[in-house]
Amino acid sequence: MAIRSETYRAVLHQYGLQPQRIEQRGKAAKVYTDRGIFALKMLDGEQEAAAIWQSLHYYGRHCPPVYWTRHRSLFAAEGGRLYYLHAWQDGEARAREETVRAFFHGLSRLHRATVRTVEVSEEEVAAYRKQKKEEWQRERTVWEERIEQYETAWYMSPFQLQCCTYFHEVMRAYLFAEDQLTAWEEALQETKQWRVAWVHGKARLSHYVAPYWISWERAHWNSPVYDLIAALRVHVQTLPPLGQEWMRGMDEYEKELPLSAGERAFLYSHLAEPRGFVRCLEQYEAAPRKERNERKYVAALQRCYFAFKNMEAIVMHLVQRDAARQQEEAIKHEEPEQGDDSG
Numbered sequence: 066m067a068i069r070s071e072t073y074r075a076v077l078h079q080y081g082l083q084p085q086r087i088e089q090r091g092k093a094a095k096v097y098t099d100r101g102i103f104a105l106k107m108l109d110g111e112q113e114a115a116a117i118w119q120s121l122h123y124y125g126r127h128c129p130p131v132y133w134t135r136h137r138s139l140f141a142a143e144g145g146r147l148y149y150l151h152a153w154q155d156g157e158a159r160a161r162e163e164t165v166r167a168f169f170h171g172l173s174r175l176h177r178a179t180v181r182t183v184e185v186s187e188e189e190v191a192a193y194r195k196q197k198k199e200e201w202q203r204e205r206t207v208w209e210e211r212i213e214q215y216e217t218a219w220y221m222s223p224f225q226l227q228c229c230t231y232f233h234e235v236m237r238a239y240l241f242a243e244d245q246l247t248a249w250e251e252a253l254q255e256t257k258q259w260r261v262a263w264v265h266g267k268a269r270l271s272h273y274v275a276p277y278w279i280s281w282e283r284a285h286w287n288s289p290v291y292d293l294i295a296a297l298r299v300h301v302q303t304l305p306p307l308g309q310e311w312m313r314g315m316d317e318y319e320k321e322l323p324l325s326a327g328e329r330a331f332l333y334s335h336l337a338e339p340r341g342f343v344r345c346l347e348q349y350e351a352a353p354r355k356e357r358n359e360r361k362y363v364a365a366l367q368r369c370y371f372a373f374k375n376m377e378a379i380v381m382h383l384v385q386r387d388a389a390r391q392q393e394e395a396i397k398h399e400e401p402e403q404g405d406d407s408g
Contacts, residue, residue: 073105076148079134079141092280095153102153103132104279107146113282114140114147116266120281123179123263127171129154129277156274165310166317168273172265172296173321175278176289179263180322190253194246197334201239204343208232211346224349224362231370235339238377245334252327260328261286268292269299289322290332297336301375302368311375312382329387336380341369 070087073094077084086097094105108114118139121128131151133139140147159167212232215225253259265272266283273279293315301307324332349362 072144076105076141076143077150079136079143080132080150081135096150103150104129104153105148105150106280106282107148108140108282111147114149116284117149117281119263120284124175124278127175127276127278128281129274129279151279154274154277154279159275161308162310164270165308165314167275168270168296169314169317170321171273171275171278172268172292173318175265176262176292177322180260180289181262182258182260184257185253185259186257187254190250194250197246198243201243201338204339205236205239207343207346208235211350222357223359224357224366227363227366227370228346231342231366235342235373238337238339238373241380242334242337245330245337248330249327249334252325252330256325256327260288260325262289264289264292266292266295268296288328288331290324290328290335293318293332294335297376297379298340298372301372301379303371303375305371305374305378307375307378312379315379315383316386329383333380333383336376339369339373341372342366345369 069089073087073096074084077096077098082096082098082100082103084096084098088095088097090104092106096103096105108117117131121131121139129151131139131149134141140149142148208228212229215221215229218225221229263284264287265278265281266285267280297311297314300311345362345366348365349357352362
């Protein structure tokens with residue numbers, strides 16, 4: 066820690082700052098000085114530096130103030146690494162529901178500022194769908210082989226029994242995901258268009274300190290849906306039931322940037338895919354039989370299942386919402402026009 070502290074001091078000297086105290090907060094250092102409190106962050110390379118630079122170009126007013134070195138450089142170099150400095154943001158205390166609402170609203174405003182439509186070919190779309198289907202088929206095969214093996218055992222271990230219990234739900238999720246991916250492909254075959262925006266790359270509540278977004282190192286051009294998928298995958302990793310604010314998050318997002326039918330299908334497909342289960346299965350099978358900690362593996366499998374059920378609740382809420390909207394539209398079109406009955 067002493068070596069890191071000395072490196073930080075050398076970096077801060079380039080900004081003309083003398084630190085009074087330095088606290089490590091994850092990947093950032095919280096720096097106390099007589100001129101205020103700052104966040105100093107180390108980058109992993111030129112690509113991250115380019116992402117920060119472009120993010121400031123596109124979303125400068127949504128980023129906390131970033132400071133230049135005394136040599137008028139956005140990044141300070143020390144020991145072969147790059148660093149940047151911005152104002153430390155603590156954020157204001159808010160109710161959970163209001164925080165989630167503001168998060169989705171802020172994310173949609175970011176995307177709307179840079180969203181653009183690009184042309185896509187049927188070959189590109191078909192290749193992506195094929196790649197995803199093959200990936201899911203490999204995972205299903207792992208499941209099926211393991212379940213067949215477990216069910217022939219005279220006595221199942223607790224982990225094996227849990228796998229058999231979850232099997233049919235997981236298989237249905239793969240089928241739903243594939244159906245949605247097919248719907249996405251069909252939508253793009255018709256329009257030949259797809260929207261991209263400068264996405265955050267690691268959108269999550271901890272990176273939104275209203276009114277600012279922090280940690281832009283993974284920013285890049287991608288579908289706006291990418292940030293939604295990334296955010297929801299992180300925040301479903303909790304015990305069920307998931308708060309209703311997460312169910313309504315997409316409604317808040319679409320007030321600013323409504324999604325197309327193709328974007329919704331892509332979103333639902335990637336949210337629904339079962340994640341983490343196969344890794345649990347493979348780690349369990351790779352462990353020597355005498356060294357397997359059943360409690361540890363069952364707990365890991367249950368965490369996957371809890372996240373899976375939380376995500377399922379979000380997807381089903383969105384699918385039912387879409388169906389209700391379609392029904393309302395159909396009723397509106399079927400209603401006869403009001404005529405004048407006076408003769």
